[in-house]
Amino acid sequence: MMSVDLQDVSVQLNQKISSIKRFMQLKNMCSDPSLTKILQKIGLELSGIRDTLDIFQMQILQQQTELRSLQDLRKAVQKNSETAHHLLENIPAHLPKKAAQTNTADPKDARVQEGPANPEPEKNSARSKHFVREMEYLLMEEFNQVPGYMKGRMTYDQVNAVIKELNATVKAKYKILNQPMKSMSNTTRNQYHAFKEQETKETKGQYFFVEADIKDFTHLKVDKKFHVILNILRHCHRLREVRGSRLVRYVLI
Structure with a gap:
């Protein structure tokens, strides 16, 4: 060491x-x-x-x-x-179509604006005759502005799902109204006349449906929840009511 x-x-x-x-x-x-x-x-x-x-x-x-x-x-x-x-x-099942608003003008107004510059007025007139207006889906911003007491537990997707069914109802109804009489069956002809009897001066040139149409063309239940959604749609200016002859007509705005 x-x-x-x-x-x-x-x-x-x-x-x-x-x-x-x-x-x-x-x-x-x-x-x-x-x-x-x-x-x-x-x-x-x-x-x-x-x-x-x-x-x-x-x-x-x-x-x-x-x-x-x-x-x-x-x-x-x-x-x-x-x-x-x-x-x-989390894409919504129904996307809003605000941009399509310009295409919902009255067909008569469209023909007047086109005037003589339209080279095929007869064909365009035929297309306008079969034009069926659709209700626009709600935006989330619009739904959020609906008072809580009015929408209750109703969700945004539930309201737009009903709008989809209402558009299908209107489309089916006016497909019959635009169909030539010669091609109609007896059942369809009876529906045609029933639809014509529902029309009034206030609904002339407008697209509307009644509760019977919902039952005929969709599987929706016309119950309390359904009427809650109708109230929401009225509040959001998607439709208005026209009453008369013990019938409520829901006119698309």
């Missing part, structure tokens, strides 16, 4: 002696005119190295700032991706 300790002490003493010799050599170089220029050149090189290190440090700081920005951007993109994925999995 003693020899090992003396050996360690010897190594340490030799290292210190080597360091002292190196310091003395460097000190002597300062007094040697032939080595002064070399020391100055080394000093300039060290100064250049420090400047380069400063540039590297600035670039590192800049890259750190850019890295933080990219990390924030990554978080924002990830959040938007999750939102888009959620929207994709």
